[in-house]
Amino acid sequence: MSWSSSNYLCLSSSSSVTRFSRCKSPCESEGQRGKCHDLNRPTNISAYNSLKPPSFKLDKGQRRNDHALKKPRNISAYYSLKPPPYKFDALEPYMSKRTLEVHWGEHHRGYVESLNKYLGKDDILYGYTLDELIRVTYNNGNPLPEYNVAAQVWNHDFFWESMQPGGGNLPILGLLEQIEKDFGSFSNFREEFIETALTLFGSGWVWLVLKRNEKRLAIATTTNAVTPLVWDDIPLLSLDMWEHAYYLDYKNDKARYVNVFMDHLVSWNAALARMARAQSFVNLGEPKIPVA
């Protein structure tokens, strides 16, 4: 088939490679969403939009001198961009304000906007909560095009909440007990977490999860936008190992980033609260049956 008779670009993927070629038929009849691009229409370039003014009022620490903020905007959105539960400079010097501004303000915001754009075009997926949307679009391992952006929105929300100013130190109470039970000791866990993060190749995330079936804690890694939600485990903590998460502060020095995260940023309070909530679904203990 000669190039000249098709203005449609078809993608065929196998494992980690995608080939581009001209489609044999127009996109509407190709039947595979996201696998056919109409070269005459502008591309939905996901997650790489430049900074647009925020759709909510920022507090003093985050106010921007952006003249566009004053323009009235017709905002229609399905999912919102949630700010981190602390100011942008609250994690200094371990994670700089600049990183928060770019990571949250551009990357995370870009994912939210792309997701809303997808849903604006075709809202067959309208009405789900974000968790449900992720499971649905993951489609049992054959993800729909919305999956990546939806999951990245959720992942980043979760990540900001996995950190706190004055974080680090040790977990307490039930979480510490559970870690000691499942890893031997906290320092074993810490070592394993750090090593897992450093041996992850490419972009991805490292998680502390509560495994539903095995009723124990475990460390998991995922690539790109995958999250333990899709195989029904319960995440308690995450660490973003995409290069954009640490490049401005640490450049290629991943080891320092991961160590700093464990020592100064990780929010054990958040992990403890998540584990407490998870225990509504997973019974971690032996039932204490009173003796008559």
Added chain:
Amino acid sequence: MVMASVTTLASHLTSTFTYAPEFCRLSQSSHSSQRPCTRKSVSGTISASIDLKPPPYALDALEPHMSKETLEYHWGKHHRGYVNNLNKQIEGTELDKMSLESIILASHNKGDILPAFNNAAQVWNHEFFWESMKPGGGGKPSGELLELINRDFGSFEALIQEFKLAATTQFGSGWAWLVYDIEDKKLVVLKSSNAINPLVLGSYPLLTLDVWEHAYYLDFKNLRPDYISTFLDKLVSWDAVSSRLEAAKASIEGK
């Protein structure tokens, strides 16, 4: 330097890959009569054979389109790290002393990748990437390359559009490629994730763009489309692509 790398590529394509494990077997092999490969304990300097090849221009030569700082980190730390880690991994094994392309094919192991693959492929990819750029690059290709582009894409602008699309939509880390498909004998645009490169797919690579975030974060932060446009407008070396195309055709005809 471009021709040197091109001829090593050509040699791997003209002979089917065979190696005789003389000293030891990698654990997946079925030659049970041979002892398994074990790393010799080595102290002091690492002597395995893969070198860190510098780009064919000074580190500040691509300013202002790709900053010196980027080159210093991207080549000086990332690329160097891959080389060092690869040498550590292959030291004392049968992959040691093999050519880089052979290591890539052996460790790719038909998809069931061995630990050395990521490092080996990244070393190769980065060398190829530096040589795909030049100071004062950009412009348009000419001659046979332009003819083939017009034949296979319709126009140069169509190729640019496709290449930009591939590079922009590669989610996560990866590479965008222009390759010469050996079976169909035509130019194709590919994108691949992490370290995968067309050598393991049997295509002949002609051009690549690194879209791992470390390649553009210092200069462009999250604005990958701007990085891609800058690469295509100001950095790409169509001369290198033309030479590689010639070598590809020569090696295919030589079969």
